Amino acid sequence: MATLVDRPPEAVPAPGAAPVTATRVVRVRRTPRDGGAARWDRVEVPVSSSRMTVLDALTWIRSRVDPTLDVRHSCFHASCGTCGLRVDGRDVLACVTRLDDLREGEVSVEPLRNQPVVSDLVVDLEALYEALEPMAVPLVRSSTLVAGGRPAEGVPALGRFEDCIECGLCISACPIEATDAAYEGPAVLGAAWRVIDEPRGTDPASALAIVDGDQGAWRCHLAFECSEACPSEAEPGEHILHLRRGLLRRRVAAILRRRGTHEGSGR
Amino acid sequence: MMNERRGVAGWFDPRGRRLGGLAFIVNRLSGLGVLVYLYLHLLILTQLARGPVAWDAFVAFAGSPVVLAFDVLLLAGLLVHGLNGVRLALLGFGVVTGRGTALFVALMTGAVLIAAVGALRLFEVA
Numbered sequence: 001m002a003t004l005v006d007r008p009p010e011a012v013p014a015p016g017a018a019p020v021t022a023t024r025v026v027r028v029r030r031t032p033r034d035g036g037a038a039r040w041d042r043v044e045v046p047v048s049s050s051r052m053t054v055l056d057a058l059t060w061i062r063s064r065v066d067p068t069l070d071v072r073h074s075c076f077h078a079s080c081g082t083c084g085l086r087v088d089g090r091d092v093l094a095c096v097t098r099l100d101d102l103r104e105g106e107v108s109v110e111p112l113r114n115q116p117v118v119s120d121l122v123v124d125l126e127a128l129y130e131a132l133e134p135m136a137v138p139l140v141r142s143s144t145l146v147a148g149g150r151p152a153e154g155v156p157a158l159g160r161f162e163d164c165i166e167c168g169l170c171i172s173a174c175p176i177e178a179t180d181a182a183y184e185g186p187a188v189l190g191a192a193w194r195v196i197d198e199p200r201g202t203d204p205a206s207a208l209a210i211v212d213g214d215q216g217a218w219r220c221h222l223a224f225e226c227s228e229a230c231p232s233e234a235e236p237g238e239h240i241l242h243l244r245r246g247l248l249r250r251r252v253a254a255i256l257r258r259r260g261t262h263e264g265s266g267r
Numbered sequence: 268m269m270n271e272r273r274g275v276a277g278w279f280d281p282r283g284r285r286l287g288g289l290a291f292i293v294n295r296l297s298g299l300g301v302l303v304y305l306y307l308h309l310l311i312l313t314q315l316a317r318g319p320v321a322w323d324a325f326v327a328f329a330g331s332p333v334v335l336a337f338d339v340l341l342l343a344g345l346l347v348h349g350l351n352g353v354r355l356a357l358l359g360f361g362v363v364t365g366r367g368t369a370l371f372v373a374l375m376t377g378a379v380l381i382a383a384v385g386a387l388r389l390f391e392v393a
Contacts, residue, residue: 089283114272175291178277222358224287224367237287238365245361 022047024099026057028069029110033119041066042106047099054087054102054109055094058121070120078231081167085121086110091169091229112172125168128187132166135191135207155198163234164190170226170236182215186226189217190236193243208247217243290351290371297348304341332390339386346378 023044031038043065045057058071073083076095083094088108099107115123170186171177177185184192192211196204211217220240227237273280278295281288314325328334354370357363363370 086283091283113277173283173288175278175288178273179275181272220359221291222287222355222367223291225285225291228285228287241358241361241364244359248360 024057025106026054026061027106027108028058028061028121029108030069030120031111031117033070040108050098050100052099053095054085054092054097054099054107055083057099057107058094058109070118070122072122079165081165081231084112084123084167084169084172086112086172091172093167093169093231096231112168114171114174114177115168123168125166128166128168128171128185131184131188132191134210135188135195163232164194164230164236165232165234167231169229169231173225173229175223175225176219176221180215180219183219184211184213184216186220186236186240189220189243190226190234190239192217193239193246196246197242208250211243212247212250217247286368286371290354293347294351294355297344297351300341300344301348304344335389338389339382342385342389343378343382346381347375350374350378 023046026043026045028041028043029038030041043061045060055071055073055076058069059073062069062071071083071085071094073095074080075082078093078096081093085092085094086109087094087097088102091112094109109121111117111121112123115125115127118124164187166187168187170190174183174186176183189211192207195202195207217240220237222237222241224237227235230236279292281292284292311325314321351371351374354367354374357370358367
C-alpha cells in the first residue's frame with residue numbers, strides 16, 4: 001500500500017546547500033498491519049527549508065529512519081488526494097501542509113478518522129469509491145479556466161464542479177461520520193448535488209432517490225467541518241444544503257400535484 | 268483493519284474543530300443539559316405529592332444562591348440551544364445560505380446578553 005518516491009525528500013539538503021540547522025519532532029501514529037496495538041513514534045526530523053512539508057518529513061523518516069512506515073502519496077501537489085492525514089488534529093493533505101505553518105513544538109501525524117486503517121497512516125477509501133459510483137460523477141470538468149470554452153446545451157454558464165479529489169478529508173472531519181457508518185457522507189452528497197446541478201444527459205432522479213433517505217442529506221447536522229477541511233474548495237456542506245432545497249422543492253411540488261389531482265377529480 | 272470511527276466521543280472532541288464544529292458540540296451539550304433538567308424538573312414536581320410542608324421546604328431552598336446560579340445556567344442552556352436551533356433550521360431548509368458563522372456569532376451574542384439580563388433579574392428578585 002505504501003509507495004517509495006524517486007524524488008529526494010526536501011529534508012535532504014542539495015549538494016552545496018546550507019547545512020540543516022533546525023529540527024522538528026514528528027509524532028507519528030503507528031498501527032501495525034497485523035492488527036496489533038497502535039503506538040506513537042517520535043522522530044526528530046531535520047528541517048532544510050521553510051517550504052518543507054509534512055509529507056517531506058514522512059518520506060524522510062521512511063528513507064532514513066524506518067522504511068516500514070506506511071504512508072500513501074502520489075502527486076505532491078494536492079491533485080491526487082492520496083496523502084490525506086490528520087496533522088495536529090486537523091484533516092489536511094500532507095503534501096501541501098508546511099511544517100513552518102504549524103504551531104511550534106511537536107507535530108502529531110495520524111491517519112484520517114472514520115475510515116478503516118490499513119496500517120500506520122494509510123486508510124481504506126474503498127467504501128468512498130463504491131459509494132460515489134452510483135452518483136455517476138461526470139469526469140468531464142466544465143471550467144471557467146478553459147480558454148474559449150463554450151457551455152454545453154442547457155448549461156447557462158461554465159463553472160468548476162469537478163473539484164472533489166476524493167481524498168476523504170471531509171469524511172474524517174464530519175462529526176456525524178464518527179457514529180454512523182451508514183451515513184452517505186459529505187463527499188457522496190456533494191457528488192450527488194453536482195450530478196443534479198449539471199446532469200449532462202444523465203437522469204438525476206436516481207441520485208435524488210439515494211440522498212433523500214434518512215442516511216442522506218437529512219442526516220447532516222450542519223457543522224460544515226467538511227467544507228472547512230476540503231482542500232479543493234468543493235464545499236460539500238454547501239452542496240448538501242442545495243440538495244435539501246432541491247428535495248424540499250420536489251416534495252412540495254408532489255404535494256401540490258396531488259392536491260391538484262384531488263380537486264380536479266372532486267369537480 | 269482497525270476502525271478509526273470514534274463513536275460518541277467523536278461528537279465532543281474539540282481538537283481541530285472550527286466554529287461550525289464547536290457550535291455542533293455546544294448544541295449537543297446544551298441539548299443534553301436541557302434533557303437532564305427536564306427529568307430533574309419532573310422529579311422536583313413529585314415533591315407536591317409529599318404535601319405542603321415538603322413543597323414549602325423546597326421553595327425555600329430554591330431561593331438559595333446555588334439554585335439561582337443553576338437557574339441562570341439553565342436559562343443560558345435554553346437560549347443557546349433554542350437560538351442555535353433556529354440557526355440550524357434557517358440553514359438546513361436553505362432559507363439562509365453561507366452565513367452560518369455570522370448568524371452563530373450574532374445569536375450567541377444575543378443569548379449571552381439575555382442570559383446576563385436574566386441573571387441580574389433573578390438575583391434581584393431573590
